[in-house]
Amino acid sequence: MSLLSTLAERIQEVETLITAACERSGRSKDEIHVVAVTKYVSVDTVRDVVNHHIVHLGENRWQNAKPKWEALQQLPEEEQPVWHYIGSLQTNKVKDVIGKFTYIHSLDRLSLAEAIAERADKLGITVPCFVQVNVSGEESKQGLMPEALPDFLHMLRQYPSIKPIGLMTMAPFEAEAEETRPVFRSLRHLRDRINESGLLAEPLTELSMGMSNDFTVAIEEGATWVRLGTILVGKEEA
Numbered sequence: 001m002s003l004l005s006t007l008a009e010r011i012q013e014v015e016t017l018i019t020a021a022c023e024r025s026g027r028s029k030d031e032i033h034v035v036a037v038t039k040y041v042s043v044d045t046v047r048d049v050v051n052h053h054i055v056h057l058g059e060n061r062w063q064n065a066k067p068k069w070e071a072l073q074q075l076p077e078e079e080q081p082v083w084h085y086i087g088s089l090q091t092n093k094v095k096d097v098i099g100k101f102t103y104i105h106s107l108d109r110l111s112l113a114e115a116i117a118e119r120a121d122k123l124g125i126t127v128p129c130f131v132q133v134n135v136s137g138e139e140s141k142q143g144l145m146p147e148a149l150p151d152f153l154h155m156l157r158q159y160p161s162i163k164p165i166g167l168m169t170m171a172p173f174e175a176e177a178e179e180t181r182p183v184f185r186s187l188r189h190l191r192d193r194i195n196e197s198g199l200l201a202e203p204l205t206e207l208s209m210g211m212s213n214d215f216t217v218a219i220e221e222g223a224t225w226v227r228l229g230t231i232l233v234g235k236e237e238a
């Protein structure tokens with residue numbers, strides 16, 4: 001896609017690709033939510049994204065997100081975006097993030113759950129969370145090993161202010177998107193097995209998977225949230 005294309009054109013292009021992936025896999029477009037990942041772009045671009053009626057914004061570091069989050073606080077309540085925290089979250093950043101970011105996509109350890117729950121209890125809120133799973137087993141990737149997931153979900157029950165809504169993963173970068181398919185398929189199977197096991201009172205409905213280079217494959221494999229940076233909002237020089 002041309003770097004000179006406008007935001008409106010890129011939104012349209014992404015819509016078209018999502019529609020085609022849904023058609024190929026017999027899914028409804030209503031099941032797919034887009035998180036626009038704004039980590040590579042300026043405050044002005046983020047404003048532009050919101051003006052184009054994109055509701056869900058994702059950032060992976062509080063320091064980078066802060067000026068954008070603060071700038072958008074000036075919007076009227078009904079125009080405010082919904083923020084998603086998609087990066088690895090240090091326990092000492094929890095106080096900054098919880099209460100500002102509605103969704104956490106990177107819950108991967110009990111110490112983090114404890115910190116989130118403590119903060120959420122203080123604020124009197126419930127935090128919808130995705131449990132991040134390292135499906136590919138790459139050492140560089142964050143996330144629980146799949147085998148550890150049932151015990152982890154069981155332990156989460158001690159924190160009622162954390163609501164596990166689904167699973168998240170990052171596929172290894174592949175030149176051919178098709179090669180990411182087994183990773184996405186495994187995450188879906190993992191979710192289905194957890195739901196069939198009756199471990200949870202409420203099933204995990206969501207799958208956060210797919211980025212610019214592989215989101216169409218992720219949708220074919222059941223993604224309900226795709227996290228799109230480069231292809232959608234672009235990438236600006238720092």
Ligand SMILES: *Cc1c(COP(=O)(O)O)cnc(C)c1O
Pocket residue numbers: 037039060086087170211212213227228229230231
């Ligand atoms: C940066 C990032 C994305 C978006 O990356 P693109 O390849 O630019 O779409 C998605 N998910 C996570 C966790 C990220 O850190």
